[in-house]
Amino acid sequence: MAVAPAITVLFWLSTATLMIGLARRARLWRAGQRAPVEWAGLLAVPKRYFVDLHHVVAREPYIANTHVAVAGGAVAAILLVALNYGLAIYSPILDVAIVLAALVMVAGVFFVWQRRRHPPKRLSRGAWDRLPYTLALFAVGLLVVIATPAQYLSAAIASVALFFLLAGSAELVLGIGFGAPMKHAVAGLLHLAFHPRPERFSGVRSTALKPLELEKMELGVDAPADFRWNQLLSFDACVQCGKCEQSCPAFAAGQPLNPKKLIQDLVCGLSGTSDANYAGRPYPGIAIGAHSGALDNPIVPQLIEPATLWSCTTCRACVEECPMLIEHVDAIVGMRRSLNLTRGEIPGTAPEILANLRETDTQGGYPKPARYNWSIDLDVPQAVPGKPFDVLLYAGEGAFDMRYQRTLRALVRILKAAKVDFAVLGGEERDTGDTARRLGDEATFQRLAKENISTFATLKFSRIVTADPHVLHSLRNEYPALGGHYVVVHHTALIAELMEQGRLSTATLTNGKPLTYHDPCYLGRYNGEFEAPRAVLRKLGATLREMERSGPRARCCGGGGGAPLTDIAGIQRIPDMRMADVREAGAEIVAVACPQCTAMLEGVAGSHAEVLDIAELVASALEVPA
């Protein structure tokens, strides 16, 4: 049996090649910034792979099963080869197991091939298209070499089969060193081990941005090497499946953003190449092949155009869909921070809004006491130090908007009807800094946050309620890193709670119009609150007609991340697409729960479904006790 030693040699050669490739790639990752990582993460990889990653992949059963067969078969075969041939045991029983594993792999590869014949547009082509063939070479080569009884294995067949095996193995082991498709396997597993947000694996929705240490002149990401090293690693894990691209509202609107391309561009940046080999759909309106990057070269505009970064609504739909658990939004905001803090280059009206925030603590440049003008006739108590109360109502920037004031007034009516002990901040309320932060203005965010935290410290209350999910997100998730810890509830959650406790008596909605609910990104994907708003609507007797994209996969209204301010042109507007979703669901009322969503959906031209905040719906159904 002369082929067995050949396999042994091939195995160790491949292992060595893989290791050299990995070392080369790791050198690139290590150009990144330090990051706190737990080595124990390596031990958690199997769980993170089989539970967390597979949870996302399983949303598409075809490719999930295919991947299980291909990867499972390959990994099993390789491990068995390592045992049987690597250690030169040459046991025939293990050979049977290897053959079985290789057969599973062949079956899987068949389905990969099937799909690659008519691939969905979101998939990248190029090097990825050769995978079914190279993987088949590996599996078939292995099968022939091992399963053919020695007496039938002529020298010719043996050398052809060994050649197949060699070619297939090359795909597997050279990938990481040369940045070819199979690098996703190694980088993906390491990414699971050293994920920048390890909390995600313990079931926490980790969505808060990490504060910059401004005193240490940490000013965001200018060149790829400014990313933390595990972020660089995470980009290498991308399998170019295009799930992110498919869910991205900016891409659908024809704005020059495609999250898949963005991650691939960052891969070009870390490996010092141009984007000419990218074989997926481009950023709408920006040709492929004209951009390139290097570890220490500024990313904008040589590698990525600024309009790409400013198109993002930070809706996290891409992150929600990514099977490799890549964090696009962190990368985008990281680069925005550098543009903002070191160059001051921000398009649209955003510079004006940021100047207003610096100079007036409001986005619109209003005097702060005007924030509560809408409540002048409502006799709303104002928070004063030394007088404890239960709930602090935080109005947010929406309070200056005449449309949104109706929602706030409705909310006040509800709080009064339920006899909630609440107060507002009045002239003391500043912006939370949320918009500034998404636009990369970390300095303004941190100043506003610290000042708000010291205002809160003078008051005694048990929790904060707000009708603005952006306020909710920053107060609840991002203030803790700066020393502010509060119980923050969204108004829909509070209303649901009051209804549950029987403190609100409501009639059923009378008009009986079909109704749908639009999940705000910052309430749903950012905070995992999908149920309370729906519970409230059900209590009102409404039959919800869910849109196709709702809950965790809801389409953004286009209002997040300062996108309405940077206002990057596309071929259609995001809120128009969302309103089309509403129409498709056959709804005449779209219930909303956020000032941004209200403004964006109200702003849709032409006749459209009525936009009503849940607070307005509840207030209209309030039964005044006799």
Place this chain on the structure above:
Amino acid sequence: MGDVPSVAALVSAGRHPLTGVPRACRGDAVAMALGRALAGEKFALFHIGSVDEPSLRDYLAYGADKVEVIPANKGDVDINAVADVVKNFDIVLTGTRAEVAAGSGMFPYMLAHAMACPVVTNALDIRVDQSDTGTNVVISQFLPKGQRRSIASATPLVIAVHPFAAATLKYAHSRRVSGTINVIGSVSAAPARQPSWAVEAAPRRPVRLKAAEKQAGHARLLSAIVSEAKGGVVAFEGTTVDKAQVVLNYLREHRLVDF
């Protein structure tokens, strides 16, 4: 003298009109941006006042590498001493009006007077032509109702920049912290040049009564894209009393009078 003129900009302490928060005076920041674009390396920024003036950091953030401060107490500025500091520059830029104190807009005139050179105000755009006969500065000047005037002048000269001048201000936090503020020389105190004005209350102007539009936000947005004739009644018929009644009814209906 090289091809590029040397430019100095004099900037004042700005305050936000509503909140009084220290900031770069908008018009002055625009003057600074124009100056930087014009002179590059040969640009210098001056402030007369206190080194501790909080708004100066804003000018750094908007692009100045350093601010040179000529110490002086508020209102006690000897204009001749200021002229002395900037006399070697080809062009001296100022804003049009300070955001604090009198804000009379007199400073560029007084400075030009002290320097014995021409002054051009409300500049929107500045172009420098070099020829054998010397440097020629062409200024496009703002006039009301969209009119513009082109003015040419030799150097040195003082230019007061209009806040609408086309300059993009880019605010960068890193420059705010890394820029420097230096003290240079000193300006001897001189009798206050504050104009001695009598302050009186502004007269109330009659307010035009206008019916509030009772439309939802969506309807208002719609009316922006759909043109529709605005309603109204022309009262031809009846006596003067009847006609007056029509007006009164209108005012009452829209709650513009309460009797």
